[in-house]
Structure formats: structure tokens, C-alpha cells
Amino acid sequence: MDLFDFRGGREGYYGEYGGTFLPEILHTTIEQLKVEFRNAKEDPEFWNEFVQLLQSYSGRPTPITHLPNLSARLGGAQIYIKREDLNHTGSHKINNVMGQGLLVKRMGKTRVIAETGAGQHGYATATMAARFGFDSKIYMGAVDVARQRPNVFWMENMGSEVISVTDGQQTLKDAINECLRDWVTNMDNTHYVLGTACGPHPFPEMVSWFQSIIGHEAREQIVVESGKLPDRVFACVGGGSNAIGLFQGFMDDNKVQLVGCEAGGFGPGKGNHAARLAYKDASVGVAQGMKTYFLQNDDGNMLETHSVAAGLDYIGVNPVLVHLWEQQRVRFEAVTDSEVTEALKICMTTEGIIPALESAHGFAQAIKEAEQMKRDEVVLINMSGRGDKDIFTIADAIGDNHWKQFIKHKADGYNSEA
Ligand SMILES: *Cc1c(COP(=O)(O)O)cnc(C)c1O
Secondary structure, three states: OOOOOOOOOOOOEEOOEEOOOOOHHHHHHHHHHHHHHHHHHHOHHHHHHHHHHHHHHHOOOOOEEEOHHHHHHHOOOEEEEEEHHHOHHHEOHHHHHHHHHHHHHHHOOOEEEEEOOOOHHHHHHHHHHHHHOOEEEEEEEHHHHHHOHHHHHHHHHOOOEEEEEOOOOOOHHHHHHHHHHHHHHHOOOEEEOOOOOOOOOOHHHHHHHHHHHHHHHHHHHHHHHHOOOOOEEEEEOOOOHHHHHHHHHHOOOOOOEEEEEEEEEOOOOOOOOOOOOOOOOOEEEEEOOEEEEEOEOOOOOEOOOOOOOHHHOOOEOOHHHHHHHHOOOEEEEEEEHHHHHHHHHHHHHHHOOOEOHHHHHHHHHHHHHHOOOOOOOEEEEEEOEEHHHHHHHHHHHOOOOHHHHHHHHHHHHHHHHO
């Protein structure tokens, strides 16, 4: 099944979701992007160049790792993980930004812009811009700039200009608005690097295509490693790019259950979480260039969201996944912050691995289900990123206060040297 074969349907739509909802002024730019993307997708040389770049720059193919200790401890299914954490910059985000970088080169543009909340996508985009020699500007809410100092530091040192946005609530939504304003003004030489499989067509399709490298590798590897296809595949869902990336490898394997794991935060109840589909608090709307499910109130104003994982803390969700959910091809589950903390602890102590807080949502759900499965069954989890970036949040969640003293000690040290 080709999810993106629009013959006989409306291009850019998945069921009734998706579309291109943008101001008229961006029409020409988005058309140009669509044409260039189509040409690239039909050109096998482009995909080869993409794969070679990721091999030499980011260590692909990332391996699959069996977790024998965790599997034995749970006494159920055999657990395997796809190691996107081993990529350069620490997550799957590099796949998408390097792909878009190649496309920018093809379009003859010289400047990229991006918006970022947690800073991970900004960090990856700054990396790509440095490598390709593009000018780059990263938009970030002022609140996020303060919260994500380490990412801002690396972006600036790789040569990107980080713009601290002081409008509205000074978070991701405001950064998106500012970034769109820049795009409208500088379309001729500028490409907007979207970080997840959301936004106006062709972005959901384009980002899904670049991330499908995860699924294509994983399907081959799991058969070699475990001798069979997995029974269930788990991935966390923020905007939905790592999930759709992995799921595409198994789309035609109808016996393989696909499970999207959303941020349950504090649990059900509007404002407590970012679970668009697993909890029933979201509804269909049009925003940020696309028609999909959003966490919004009856007036269409977006709700506050909460998750311990900054990368899952988002109001909307990939329209392709919504369509697959309605067709019951993908199941959605929510995982709470406290379940995530428990999953992290067990992964660290039994296997010596540190999943990112986002990825730990997939681990938590898989752990719950694997316990109930048979020993000859196989589950595959996408380890979308590494947890190093989350050290302070994880320390806080497991109640370790030593780092606070460490930071105070450092601060005192700098003060006395100054
Ligand atoms: C950004 C991020 C996510 C969420 O984004 P998706 O588009 O849903 O994949 C998940 N895991 C990690 C490690 C991230 O950095």
C-alpha cells in the first residue's frame, strides 16, 4: 500500500485530513517545493545521495538491539529496539533535516529558517545549515530560549542566528507565526525547514518519506535478528515523524500491530496532557496549514498541553496517522509522566540504555504489553533519541537533588572567578 498515491483522490489528503491551508502569498513557493519534491522522489539518484550522506555523516544504518535482560525480567515477548539515538545530534530528526538540505540545494536556495520548541529541531537544522553552508535563522519563544539554554548555545556556535520571540505566550506557537512571517518576506532565497510530519502539503508526505529510512532498515534487520516479523511495533508520537517513519516499513504486513504512544502527561482531562487521539479531548480543526485533530476548546482556541517530554508537547498530529487510526491500522495509547519515569528506570538498570523522555513513552507502553505476550513473540520499539539531553528533567522526576548542588557549585565557581 502506498500511503501517498493520490491517483483518484485529492493530492495531499489522507481521508479528509491534510491539505494546504496557507496564505495566498505563499502559493508560488509551496508549488515550487511540491514540484521539486516530486522530481526528487521520482529520481533514484536523489534517494541514493540521501542514504550515502546519512551513512557518512550520521552513522546509518542504525542497528537493532535485542534487550535480553528486560525481556527475561518481564517474562513475555522478546523486546528489540531501533537505535535512532545513535544518530548524529542524538535523534531521528537529522534524517529529515539532511533530506530537506539536499532539496534546498536542488532548489538553488541559500537560506533556511526553522522554528523550534524544545530546541532539538533547531539544533539539527543548525547542524545541517553549517554542513551545507546555508544562512540560517532559528525562531524560538523567549520562554523556551530560557528553558533550553544548551541547545541555544550549540545553535549559535554552529553559526545560526537564534531569534527569541517575545509575542504571545513566548512559546512554540508564537515562534511558528514569526517564522511564517519571515518566509513570506524572503521566499525567493529561503526554505522553511519543518521539523515533523505536520503542516501544509507537501510537508507531511516529504518528512514521512525522509523518515521512512527508519522503517525500511528496521524491517530487514528485525527479520535477520529475530527470525520473523515483529508482532507489535511501538513508537512515540509528537508531531508523528518517527512513528510514521518506522510504521512505513510494516504497512503491508497486516499482521504487524502498529502502536502510537502519546503523551498522557498528568492523565485525562483538558490541559493535562498532549494525547490528541488516545484521550478524547481533541477535535478536528484547521490550523498551522493543515486539517487534523487538535487539542482545542469549542471556539477553536488551542488548549494548554502538558508532558514531561518537551518533544511530545504539541497540540496537533500528523494527518496521515489520523487517517490510519480511523482505518484501525494504527492503535493509539497514552502514557503518563509517572509511567515514563518507571520505564526509564527499568531500562537504565536492566540494559544500560537511556532513552529520551519522548522515546520512553514507547518503551513504557511496550513494557506494559510485552508482559502479557508469549515468549516467542517479538516487539520492536523505536528509540527515537537518547536521554542525555534530559538529564536534569530525569533527575528531577526520579527525585535526585544532587544536580541542583552541582549547578549551584558551578555558578559559585564562575562568580568567584569573574
Ligand atoms: C522531536 C522528538 C520526538 C517527537 O517528534 P515526532 O515528529 O513525533 O517524531 C520524539 N523523540 C525525540 C527524541 C525527539 O527529539
